[in-house]
Structure formats: structure tokens, C-alpha cells
Amino acid sequence: MSPTDTPALRSLVLGSGGGGGVPQWNCNCRVCRLAWDGDPRVKRRTQSSLAVSADGESWLLLNASIDLREQILARPAMQPKGQGRHSPIAAALLTNTDVDHAAGLLALRERQPFTIWGTRATLDTIGANRIFDVVGRDIVPRRAVRLGERFEPLPGLTLELFAVPGKVPLWLEEGEVKTDEIGEGTVGVAVEAGGRRLVYAPGCAHVTDDLHARIAGAHALFFDGTLFTDDEMKRAGLGDKTSRRMGHQPVSGPGGTLETLSGHAGVRRILIHINNSNPILIEGSPEEQQVKAAGWEVAYDGMEVRP
Numbered sequence: 001m002s003p004t005d006t007p008a009l010r011s012l013v014l015g016s017g018g019g020g021g022v023p024q025w026n027c028n029c030r031v032c033r034l035a036w037d038g039d040p041r042v043k044r045r046t047q048s049s050l051a052v053s054a055d056g057e058s059w060l061l062l063n064a065s066i067d068l069r070e071q072i073l074a075r076p077a078m079q080p081k082g083q084g085r086h087s088p089i090a091a092a093l094l095t096n097t098d099v100d101h102a103a104g105l106l107a108l109r110e111r112q113p114f115t116i117w118g119t120r121a122t123l124d125t126i127g128a129n130r131i132f133d134v135v136g137r138d139i140v141p142r143r144a145v146r147l148g149e150r151f152e153p154l155p156g157l158t159l160e161l162f163a164v165p166g167k168v169p170l171w172l173e174e175g176e177v178k179t180d181e182i183g184e185g186t187v188g189v190a191v192e193a194g195g196r197r198l199v200y201a202p203g204c205a206h207v208t209d210d211l212h213a214r215i216a217g218a219h220a221l222f223f224d225g226t227l228f229t230d231d232e233m234k235r236a237g238l239g240d241k242t243s244r245r246m247g248h249q250p251v252s253g254p255g256g257t258l259e260t261l262s263g264h265a266g267v268r269r270i271l272i273h274i275n276n277s278n279p280i281l282i283e284g285s286p287e288e289q290q291v292k293a294a295g296w297e298v299a300y301d302g303m304e305v306r307p
Contacts, residue, residue, distance in 0.1 A: 013299050022276045041282050042282055090115070096203060101202075147162055158191075165205035166185060229253055257271075274298065
């Protein structure tokens with residue numbers, strides 16, 4: 001960015017689905033069946049990732065989705081420019097080490113310079129798994145960030161990480177699991193450029209006072225929309241875990257997102273990381289209408305938001 005350019009915050013939804021995307025490869029639930037059949041009411045979705053930029057040329061990935069290569073193919077803004085090797089992807093930041101948020105780093109292994117950012121706990125977790133060393137540390141440095149520390153991963157783009165309640169990734173679960181632990185393992189991201197701010201929290205077990213304050217100071221919010229009801233998976237016969245057991249606050253019901261974040265009507269609010277079983281994915285469904293009536297939007301792949 002040249003000194004005369006004015007930063008302007010842009011965000012591009014690369015993937016809006018939860019783990020598995022929509023349709024999920026092995027699922028024939030109500031939502032997935034419609035997607036398999038090509039019903040226009042259900043958009044196909046890849047797994048959750050958001051790209052942000054201050055100049056529209058260099059982009060920071062907020063999470064590296066396992067579907068990243070497909071997302072790059074679908075979005076010209078993410079594709080190489082000029083001759084030889086190049087990528088607009090200049091950095092990636094992980095909010096946790098869930099497979100659907102971290103495995104996409106493996107798609108970025110062709111000796112392309114960029115920087116990986118995250119908390120020390122997150123970087124230590126991927127550092128302990130040598131498969132991530134295919135993204136060579138000599139050309140792709142890893143930068144640890146403390147919670148509450150403001151930093152600039154790209155010119156004109158200022159970020160701050162903050163703790164949100166969550167749990168360890170499924171692949172690290174052992175014994176009794178604490179589902180609303182607050183620390184470096186699950187974080188939200190506050191992003192600012194050109195005086196505009198957004199908050200990104202694709203995983204959150206419940207809303208804290210700190211999160212309320214950060215949302216109140218933002219122009220846009222991308223928030224965890226994994227399941228509509230706490231017992232959605234059980235009702236659909238897809239599993240035994242509740243939304244809260246998986247570390248996600250449900251969208252509806254007592255203590256759900258529509259209730260707990262109802263006081264932020266002045267902020268543009270968007271649900272992201274939406275599980276394939278969630279009926280809000282069916283356009284025109286009663287559940288989607290309930291979400292819209294409460295002032296929320298449902299993210300979709302390719303959605304661009306300029307807060």
C-alpha cells in the first residue's frame with residue numbers, strides 16, 4: 001500500500017460451512033439431501049474461512065480451511081497475478097487448531113512466502129505435528145501473538161486476538177472435556193482498517209462480557225452459527241453430542257445467540273461456520289426466517305462485506 005492510499009476494510013467469505021461443508025460427503029440429512037439434489041434453496045458451502053484486506057490486493061486468511069484450494073479456484077481475488085509464482089495470500093491466522101481451520105495450511109506448501117500468525121498455544125500445537133513442516137519455516141515464518149496485543153500482519157490492517165470460551169480440537173480430546181475453557185486455545189479476532197472494525201468468532205461456547213464489549217465497538221460481526229438448536233444432531237440422528245458439548249453456543253433457545261446478542265441491533269450480524277444439519281441453510285425455512293427477523297444474515301461462500 002502506498003502512502004497516499006487510504007485503507008478500507010474488506011472481508012470475503014471463502015467458506016461459510018462448518019466441518020464437512022454442505023453437503024457433507026457422507027450425509028443425507030434433510031439439508032444435505034436438498035443440496036445433493038441441486039435444490040436452489042440450499043447453497044453448497046465449503047468449510048469456514050474468512051479473508052480480510054485493507055487494499056484488496058494483499059489478503060490475510062482468518063483460518064485456513066481444509067477446502068482452501070477449492071476456495072482459491074472459486075475466488076479471483078485469491079488467484080495469482082502476473083508471471084510466475086505469486087499469491088495475494090500474504091498471511092494466515094488461526095483461531096484454533098480444529099481440522100477444518102488448520103488443515104488448509106497443507107495446501108500452501110509450494111514454497112510461497114507468507115506468514116502464519118496465532119497464539120503461542122496454537123502455534124505449538126501445529127508445531128508438534130511435523131506434517132505442517134511441509135510449509136517450510138525458512139520461507140513461511142510463524143509469529144506468536146499475545147492476547148490483547150494489537151499487531152499489523154499486513155500494511156493498514158490492525159488485529160487483536162481475544163479469548164472466547166471453547167474447547168480443545170476433537171483430535172486432541174482426552175478424558176473429561178471442558179467445553180467452555182477460556183485461554184489461548186480458542187480466540188476471536190478484532191480486525192480494523194480505515195476506521196472500520198469487524199469481529200470474527202467462528203467458534204464460541206457462550207458470550208462473555210468482553211465479547212459483548214468488542215461487538216458493541218464493531219461495525220460487523222461474523223459469529224458461530226454451527227447448530228440451530230442444542231439437540232439438533234440428536235434429533236436428526238446424526239450423533240449424540242449437543243451443540244454445547246461441541247463448544248458451540250446454539251443459535252436459538254434460552255441462552256442462544258439470537259437471545260444473548262439481541263442487544264447489538266446496530267451491528268451488522270452474520271452467522272458463519274454453519275453445520276450441514278442446520279435448517280437455516282434452507283432459504284425460506286421457518287428457521288431462516290426467524291434468524292432474519294432477529295436482524296441476522298446467513299453467510300454464504302463468496303459473500304463480500306465492507307463494514
